[in-house]
Amino acid sequence: MDLGIFFAAFGISLLELSEAGAVTAIYQGIYRGFKPVLYAIAGVLLVLVPTFTVGRYIVYLPLDYVLAASSVILFYFGYRLLRSARRAFKRAGKGKGGEEERGDLAVVFTVSAIEPLRLPSC
Numbered sequence: 001m002d003l004g005i006f007f008a009a010f011g012i013s014l015l016e017l018s019e020a021g022a023v024t025a026i027y028q029g030i031y032r033g034f035k036p037v038l039y040a041i042a043g044v045l046l047v048l049v050p051t052f053t054v055g056r057y058i059v060y061l062p063l064d065y066v067l068a069a070s071s072v073i074l075f076y077f078g079y080r081l082l083r084s085a086r087r088a089f090k091r092a093g094k095g096k097g098g099e100e101e102r103g104d105l106a107v108v109f110t111v112s113a114i115e116p117l118r119l120p121s122c
Contacts (some may be wrong), residue, residue: 020044023111039109081111 020040027036058066084106 017044020111024108026107038109040108040111043109043111080106 012020020043073099
């Protein structure tokens with residue numbers, strides 16, 4: 001095992017998961033409940049469980065297919081995050097706040113799912 005690659009991957013992993021944790025902490029402070037934490041845990045587990053269980057078989061696929069699939073998945077989550085942010089700005093401008101918690105929890109879930117997705121690429 002190359003220690004340089006191991007420490008680089010470990011550092012990137014810590015960085016990505018700390019970003020998801022920072023977003024979770026922000027919404028935890030806003031809502032004072034455990035819902036943001038549960039959504040963040042669900043988002044991280046949605047990516048990490050399949051990564052660690054099925055991830056060892058990815059080496060048997062051609063690299064081009066893996067890169068194409070990961071780019072489509074990242075684009076989808078980025079698109080969802082952009083739509084969510086756009087709706088939040090529109091709602092904030094109109095003064096509506098009825099579905100605010102649901103939208104904010106969707107942001108926590110999406111960010112928590114995006115950050116671990118970037119981990120296997122290192």
